Amino acid sequence: MIIQFCGMSGAGKSTLARIAEQKLKAAGCPVEVLDGDDCRRYLFKELGMSREDRAENIRRLAWLAHRFSRHGILTIICAINPLDAIRQEIAREFRIAATVQIDCALEELIRRDTKGLYKRAFLPDGHPDKIYSLSGVNGVFEYPLTPDLLIHTDRESEAESGQRLYEFLLPLAIGLAVR
Numbered sequence: 001m002i003i004q005f006c007g008m009s010g011a012g013k014s015t016l017a018r019i020a021e022q023k024l025k026a027a028g029c030p031v032e033v034l035d036g037d038d039c040r041r042y043l044f045k046e047l048g049m050s051r052e053d054r055a056e057n058i059r060r061l062a063w064l065a066h067r068f069s070r071h072g073i074l075t076i077i078c079a080i081n082p083l084d085a086i087r088q089e090i091a092r093e094f095r096i097a098a099t100v101q102i103d104c105a106l107e108e109l110i111r112r113d114t115k116g117l118y119k120r121a122f123l124p125d126g127h128p129d130k131i132y133s134l135s136g137v138n139g140v141f142e143y144p145l146t147p148d149l150l151i152h153t154d155r156e157s158e159a160e161s162g163q164r165l166y167e168f169l170l171p172l173a174i175g176l177a178v179r
């Protein structure tokens with residue numbers, strides 16, 4: 001069972017994946033979270049933020065997720081995953097059970113700015129610290145048309161969002177939902 005997330009930096013993907021992971025584990029369901037940020041740091045160091053590299057990153061994460069899921073582990077691809085064609089491609093190739101969009105208004109992302117990336121994206125052109133490819137600002141982020149679950153993290157608490165995600169994933173994890 002593979003779940004793919006999508007959502008901009010700071011939207012709450014890692015936070016919610018960790019909450020759902022803890023709750024599912026407590027319910028006896030094996031779970032693995034493949035975090036884009038972590039895999040880039042430890043495994044895919046050569047990949048950047050171009051469209052091509054993001055596509056490659058997601059294809060690799062999907063392949064890894066597939067390997068985990070073959071052992072009965074519910075595996076969450078926890079990445080920005082910004083390209084609709086790639087989301088559809090991996091859904092076909094690896095029979096992904098659900099696409100979960102972790103959404104948050106840009107104003108709130110800018111307010112949170114957990115990693116300082118938004119501040120850098122809004123610097124004037126030519127500034128040495130400016131980043132030019134931040135998803136949803138000056139880089140690609142394509143919203144999915146029909147996500148299986150949409151969570152607005154700017155409208156509810158972490159605990160509420162985490163509980164909604166858990167309630168969505170639990171029947172999938174215990175095999176009650178046939179998709």
Ligand SMILES: Nc1ncnc2c1ncn2[C@@H]1O[C@H](COP(=O)(O)OS(=O)(=O)O)[C@@H](OP(=O)(O)O)[C@H]1O
Nearest residue numbers: 008009010036037049054057079080081133134135
């Ligand atoms: N330009 C730009 N745009 C978006 N994100 C950036 C960028 N530069 C660095 N980062 C950091 O990289 C993390 C995103 O990696 P992902 O593997 O999730 O991205 S992607 O799915 O391949 O688009 C992302 O992690 P999260 O903040 O957890 O989403 C950022 O910490």
Ligand SMILES: Nc1ncnc2c1ncn2[C@@H]1O[C@H](COP(=O)(O)OP(=O)(O)O)[C@@H](O)[C@H]1O
Nearest residue numbers: 008009010011012013014015153156157158161
């Ligand atoms: N409803 C919510 N769900 C998830 N995170 C939230 C929520 N409300 C506020 N936050 C905060 O937003 C930030 C999300 O950061 P993070 O999970 O690292 O995002 P991402 O993995 O998408 O980059 C955290 O500081 C978290 O405490």
